[in-house]
Amino acid sequence: MDRIQYFIGVTVLAMVPEIPEIMNGIQFALQNNISLSLEVGNCIAVQVCMLQIPLLILFNAVYDVGFVLIFSDLHLWASIFSVILANYIFMDGKSDYFQGTALTVVYFILLALYFFAPSPLGC
Numbered sequence: 145m146d147r148i149q150y151f152i153g154v155t156v157l158a159m160v161p162e163i164p165e166i167m168n169g170i171q172f173a174l175q176n177n178i179s180l181s182l183e184v185g186n187c188i189a190v191q192v193c194m195l196q197i198p199l200l201i202l203f204n205a206v207y208d209v210g211f212v213l214i215f216s217d218l219h220l221w222a223s224i225f226s227v228i229l230a231n232y233i234f235m236d237g238k239s240d241y242f243q244g245t246a247l248t249v250v251y252f253i254l255l256a257l258y259f260f261a262p263s264p265l266g267c
Contacts, residue, residue: 151259161196162188178239182247186230218261222254 159166165188173181197213204211229250233243 147259147262154258155255158192162192165191173244178241178244179237182233182239182244185247186234189226189230218257222257226250226254 165184169181169184169188172178172184200211201213203209229247233239233247
């Protein structure tokens with residue numbers, strides 16, 4: 145049961161506030177504007193890291209709801225790998241369907257990794 149809650153917390157709850165941006169990214173991709181679609185997807189990750197996580201920490205400081213920010217080795221290596229991959233994809237300033245497909249495949253691999261990994265201690 146802990147593994148399912150951990151998986152939902154890592155994946156679904158992080159995506160729910162970003163549904164409008166995800167839909168815009170899909171619409172741009174369907175209109176053959178892959179570069180803009182990938183840029184929207186990249187901005188979603190920046191928004192989560194720079195806005196949502198600090199706001200959750202401030203909210204927990206004001207109202208002690210028991211929010212604990214735990215980064216396991218899995219989180220660390222997945223983040224480093226994702227940054228390196230995104231940098232490699234955006235390095236030349238162009239994108240195509242192969243790069244978009246590669247990012248989607250990596251996303252599903254990370255989802256499977258988070259689903260089958262044990263939840264960190266304290267979660």
